Amino acid sequence: MNSRRNFLQKITASALAWPLLSSATQASSINAYNRTYQSQPLRVAIMGLGSYGTRVAEAMQTCKMAKLTGVISGTPSKIKDWQSKYNIPEKNCYNYENFDRIKDNPDIDAVYIITPNALHHPQTLRVAKAGKHVICEKPMAINAKEGKEMVDACKNAKVHLLIGYRMHFEPKTLEIVRMRKAGEMGKILFFEGLSGFKIGDPNQWRLNPKLSGGGAMMDIGIYSINGARYMIGEDPIWVTAQETKNNREKFKDGIDETIQFQLGFPSGAVASCLSTYSMNNLDSFFLNGDNGYAKLQPATGYGPIQGRTHKGELTQPHVTHQTLQMDEMAAIILQGKKPEVPVNGEEGVKDMQIIDAIFQAVKTGKKVDLKV
Structure with a gap:
């Protein structure tokens, strides 16, 4: 087993799906997933195209309020594959050296950072400086000092910082x-x-x-x-x-x-x-x-x-966790929704x-x- 991602997938692969309830109470708990969203969705670039980045991208294909519109990666071959698979235009593709240019790209509202832990801090500071919202996978940093600096940077840039607590x-x-x-x-x-x-x-x-x-x-x-x-x-x-x-x-x-x-x-x-x-x-x-x-x-x-x-x-x-997460996070950013359990x-x-x-x-x- 190579990673936590594989573990989390395998430990539930054999679990039997429990009966689905159709009551209004049950439906309301996944309201963001079910509703039809008429306005402009949250346009997201994924940074880090590994196994979990791929899982998020797949889950976003059924999102109502969030859309995958860009990629950031240090591996050109992965970028090409994602371009083809998810119909991402060349102008929305970046590497780790030039992704600051997202500042001038209206097709990207937010960046989901899914890279090794130690990179979260510097990458968040750069995304915030570019004026884009940040969704950062957990742990948000390697210590609380870095985490506080990330919060401050996003506040100063007047962008959201959300953590990937699915x-x-x-x-x-x-x-x-x-x-x-x-x-x-x-x-x-x-x-x-x-x-x-x-x-x-x-x-x-x-x-x-x-x-x-x-x-x-x-x-x-x-x-x-x-x-x-x-x-x-x-x-x-x-x-x-x-x-x-x-x-x-x-x-x-x-x-x-x-x-x-x-x-x-x-x-x-x-x-x-x-x-x-x-x-x-x-x-x-x-x-x-x-x-x-x-x-x-x-x-x-x-x-x-x-x-x-x-x-x-x-x-x-x-409901696929990442689908629900991305729709709910879009609602937080676009509509000011307050989640039951905070993810800031x-x-x-x-x-x-x-x-x-x-x-x-x-x-x-x-x-x-x-x-x-």
Whole structure:
């Protein structure tokens, strides 16, 4: 298995699709997908034409409010392939040296950055300077300092900065958030997040600390960090963490193999999470309150997500995550829509602050206080 992308695809490939409900309530949860959009769509250039960039491009073919209109890549052959496949004109194609020219291209409103983590910061600053909206894949940067600089740059340029949190639009996930907000689980006490897979190719960029900024925590552990926050509905105030490294040849300095971490929240709720590059079949969330619970497994794969609560199975319909994400993000940018769970740059910075604190806790062996 070569990457998190493959893991997320395979872990849900064998999942049985759950019954689709046709009620108005279910339909409204994917309203952006179903509605016919009459105005000019959000015109998007994808930067980074790898496996996930390809997945996003394919998903955008059925979007109602977002349209793929440009590409940015360092590989000329990929650009040619995408031009042919997605009917992208030559004038909307750029490489990493000249993409600042998008400033003068009215066919591009936003750029979705899907490149190695360490490139997100400089590329976001350049896109913002060009006056285009930024959608940045997670993690948004390699530390909170860079993330804050990205937020500031986009604010100064008066453009949106959105982070690729596709689970923030996923119907079953949002149903659990709704139940928690409505008090249907009572006081929230505990969250468990398990995020991991066995990573393959030892030469890939994810195992290069200069490009990734870290190992499993940056790549897959961030799902449990982010999930703990939107499931509990609070930001943590402390963290403790322990690292296990069994393969130091593959997981060199700066690349975490396995980290167990614990989060404490203002209400007294706690979270226990695991992030790993050395174990398969880890993709689950569990939320426990004094009056009920919710369980997702798979929790963050490409779908269909499966889950249940104390009230029974979750049966919200599955829609391709990236299709829903891009339509909803278009609505945020074009219409000022407020998502149930935020996806702005500030949310990305909070996750980076927590990751910074986890690494500090691993290094020091001490509890680290947080203020995010």
